[in-house]
Amino acid sequence: MGTNSAALERTVRWSGPISIVGGILYALGALLHPVGEDLAAVLNPRWVPSHVIYWAAAILMIISLGGVYARQSKESGKLGLIGFVLALIGTAVVCGIFFLVSTAIPLIANEAPALFERAMAPRPWAMPAVILGYVLGYVLFGIATMRANVLPRWAGAALVLGSVLFFISETPLFGHNTSHALVTIGDVIFGLGFVGIGYGLWSEPRYADGSANRES
Numbered sequence: 001m002g003t004n005s006a007a008l009e010r011t012v013r014w015s016g017p018i019s020i021v022g023g024i025l026y027a028l029g030a031l032l033h034p035v036g037e038d039l040a041a042v043l044n045p046r047w048v049p050s051h052v053i054y055w056a057a058a059i060l061m062i063i064s065l066g067g068v069y070a071r072q073s074k075e076s077g078k079l080g081l082i083g084f085v086l087a088l089i090g091t092a093v094v095c096g097i098f099f100l101v102s103t104a105i106p107l108i109a110n111e112a113p114a115l116f117e118r119a120m121a122p123r124p125w126a127m128p129a130v131i132l133g134y135v136l137g138y139v140l141f142g143i144a145t146m147r148a149n150v151l152p153r154w155a156g157a158a159l160v161l162g163s164v165l166f167f168i169s170e171t172p173l174f175g176h177n178t179s180h181a182l183v184t185i186g187d188v189i190f191g192l193g194f195v196g197i198g199y200g201l202w203s204e205p206r207y208a209d210g211s212a213n214r215e216s
Contacts (some may be wrong), residue, residue, distance in 0.1 A: 008070060015067025016202030022060030023194030029054035030187030035180045039116050042101075042109040048152070051102035058095035061194060062088065068197055075148035083141030090133020097126070131167070138163040142193065155196030162190025 032053065034044035041047060069084040070075070076083075109137045138159045145156030165186025170177045 012067040012201060015064040015071075016198045016200070018060050019064035019068065019194045019198030019201065021198075022057045022064060023191040023196075023198060025053050025060065026194065027188040027191030029057060030184045030191070033180075033184065033186035036176045037120065037201045038116045039109055039113060042106055042116070048102050048106055051098050055095060055098035055102055057191070058091055058098055059184070062091050062095065064198065065091070067201065070094050071201060072145065072148040072150040076144035077147075079140055080144035083137055083139075083144050087135025087141045088133075088137070090130060090135070090137045091120075093129045094101070097130075103215050135163045135167045137191070145197070151200040152196045155193045155200065158189050158193030158196060161210065162186045162188075162193060165189065 017087075022149035029050050032046050032050035034041045034046050034050070065084065065088055069080065072080060105119060109116050142156040142159030143164070145151055145159065146153045163186070165182050169186060174182065
């Protein structure tokens with residue numbers, strides 16, 4: 001039991017810096033992303049670096065989510081579990097999308113631009129998976145984090161706000177520039193949420209019995 005407890009504590013603790021790096025990379029990917037997702041945007045020199053960084057960030061987020069959930073599982077309850085599962089699935093889906101748009105899509109844009117529109121058309125399952133997993137999952141996970149009050153509450157709020165801004169930016173209500181501004185702001189806020197959660201995990205005091213508590 002002691003060995004398992006120590007291993008779990010190490011996993012939770014190391015989820016902190018992984019979450020911090022993932023959040024920083026996610027914000028950086030957003031700031032590098034060119035305006036739009038048309039052929040001109042894909043051919044922009046910033047397109048590939050932006051999505052490679054996004055992809056790396058998503059991988060780190062997947063790795064860190066387990067430790068984040070483990071730290072607050074009791075306090076976050078069923079809402080935290082549902083949010084965690086949805087967020088994990090959604091992040092895995094988005095991770096695959098980031099990989100695709102940083103590798104195959106730029107190749108198609110350069111070599112076969114006539115096929116570009118078909119290649120960029122989302123698959124029928126993609127948007128529901130992103131909305132239910134990536135958006136709803138992180139909204140629920142962020143709310144659960146705020147309610148649990150184990151990790152910084154502002155970081156949970158940042159996950160919620162960033163997810164909502166991303167969702168709004170994807171609706172056909174705004175032009176390219178406005179949508180780009182909304183998603184950039186949202187993704188930066190979302191990344192800062194992971195930074196805050198990671199810092200909370202890494203910096204909280206450890207006790208001799210292996211438990212960790214945040215002093216109020």
